Amino acid sequence: MTSRQIISEFILEPGTGKAIELLKGQILRIEQVEGGQCADFNCFNLHDYKEFMHCGRTRTVHGFHPTTGTFMWSAPPRERAMLYILEDTVGRNDVLFPRCSAYVYEAAYGFAVHTNCHDIQAEAQREYGLTPDDVHDSFNLFMCTGVDEDGHAFMTRQTSKPGDYVDLLALMDVLTVPNVCGADVMKTSNFALKPLKLTVSAASDVDLAKVPSVPILASQRTPKDFRNPIIKTDRPLRRDPAYKAEFPNTPIVITELPIRLTREEVAMFNAVKRTDIYGDDDAAALRDLLFSWWEERFLQAHAGAPAIGNP
Amino acid sequence: MTKIVKLRLNQQQLELIDRTIAQGVAVDRETLVRLALREYAAARKADTVVETAR
Numbered sequence: 001m002t003s004r005q006i007i008s009e010f011i012l013e014p015g016t017g018k019a020i021e022l023l024k025g026q027i028l029r030i031e032q033v034e035g036g037q038c039a040d041f042n043c044f045n046l047h048d049y050k051e052f053m054h055c056g057r058t059r060t061v062h063g064f065h066p067t068t069g070t071f072m073w074s075a076p077p078r079e080r081a082m083l084y085i086l087e088d089t090v091g092r093n094d095v096l097f098p099r100c101s102a103y104v105y106e107a108a109y110g111f112a113v114h115t116n117c118h119d120i121q122a123e124a125q126r127e128y129g130l131t132p133d134d135v136h137d138s139f140n141l142f143m144c145t146g147v148d149e150d151g152h153a154f155m156t157r158q159t160s161k162p163g164d165y166v167d168l169l170a171l172m173d174v175l176t177v178p179n180v181c182g183a184d185v186m187k188t189s190n191f192a193l194k195p196l197k198l199t200v201s202a203a204s205d206v207d208l209a210k211v212p213s214v215p216i217l218a219s220q221r222t223p224k225d226f227r228n229p230i231i232k233t234d235r236p237l238r239r240d241p242a243y244k245a246e247f248p249n250t251p252i253v254i255t256e257l258p259i260r261l262t263r264e265e266v267a268m269f270n271a272v273k274r275t276d277i278y279g280d281d282d283a284a285a286l287r288d289l290l291f292s293w294w295e296e297r298f299l300q301a302h303a304g305a306p307a308i309g310n311p
Numbered sequence: 312m313t314k315i316v317k318l319r320l321n322q323q324q325l326e327l328i329d330r331t332i333a334q335g336v337a338v339d340r341e342t343l344v345r346l347a348l349r350e351y352a353a354a355r356k357a358d359t360v361v362e363t364a365r
Contacts, residue, residue, distance in 0.1 A: 249322065249323055252321045252322070252323075253321060253322050254319050254320070254321055255319075255320055255321070255322070255325060256317050256318070256319055257317070257318040257319075257320055257325075257340055257341070257344075258315050258316070258317050258318075258341075259315065259316050259317075259318055259341055259344045259345065260313060260314075260315050260341070261313060261314045261315070261316060261345070261348070262313055263312055263313060265345060265348055265349070266312065266313070266314045268348055268349065268352035269316075269348060269352070271352060271355070271356075272351060272352050272355050282314075282316045283316055283317055283318055283319055284319075286316050286318055286344070286348070287318055287319065287320065287324075289347060289348060289351050290318070290328070290344055290347045290348075291324070291327075292351065293347035293348075293350055293351040294327065294328075294331065294347070296351075296354070297350070298331070
């Protein structure tokens with residue numbers, strides 16, 4: 001396809017959200033109408049809701065503010081790239097904060113009822129049979145956040161303008177759930193609730209060619225690989241008397257590996273070993289050095305991130 | 312004076328260093344550890360020189 005073809009358009013009114021099916025190769029544009037509005041966003045594998053977008057995995061791979069050229073990943077053990085951020089005209093999104101909730105507005109502000117992203121997400125995805133317990137931490141589009149010196153996450157005002165947008169390209173069939181963030185008494189959306197425009201399009205060949213390749217690995221497991229693939233349908237937890245633990249690579253077995261260091265090597269080791277952590281335990285200090293060296297020499301991305309290459 | 316340090320590694324850690332050896336980085340485990348020490352120390356020495364020069 002040489003150009004994008006618009007499939008549907010929708011205005012998301014303040015206080016609301018919408019579950020939208022987005023098939024592989026389709027693009028969801030989330031666009032500012034008046035500017036300054038945060039959009040909380042979640043998504044599920046359309047054919048298996050137990051696979052869902054995971055902010056923890058996404059922030060490990062792409063940092064606290066994923067933008068153009070990054071992916072939204074599903075939770076372990078699936079860990080697949082679900083969506084690709086094709087374009088982002090602002091470049092400031094958040095995966096630090098969870099969705100805001102009714103509890104926050106009651107505890108901090110005294111509201112008996114208040115628009116909040118958890119309940120909006122829950123109500124929107126109810127159209128597809130999901131429950132409030134199925135809402136996951138949201139990817140917060142246009143939300144301006146950071147971490148202060150004490151290690152606390154903070155949010156501040158945003159600078160998005162009318163017409164700013166984020167384009168999300170589906171890499172698998174997904175149910176997307178965007179919502180207008182319910183926070184009007186916080187800085188998140190500059191103290192107002194405003195509509196957002198949603199547009200679903202079929203991607204062009206140019207769009208599809210922009211997606212970098214990501215590795216497909218054996219560790220990306222699906223229910224066919226699970227020892228227990230059955231979704232539990234009742235609420236209480238009861239011990240399975242037939243359970244027998246099968247943890248991988250256990251028992252952990254230690255092997256001693258003597259390393260004879262020359263005088264020169266002893267001097268090198270003494271100069272760099274981490275006595276601040278390991279004291280006089282040279283074996284632990286040398287093990288630290290060995291794997292620290294390995295990380296520096298062989299890791300191709302941030303710790304825990306896959307190597308993402310060109311298409 | 313030479314010194315023997317008895318590294319204690321589990322099977323997963325040994326698998327990683329054995330795969331690294333299989334890539335041709337070193338001929339055996341002890342050689343790999345000594346290469347790691349030399350490269351790690353050299354990198355810190357270079358860092359120190361840069362810091363001192365500033």
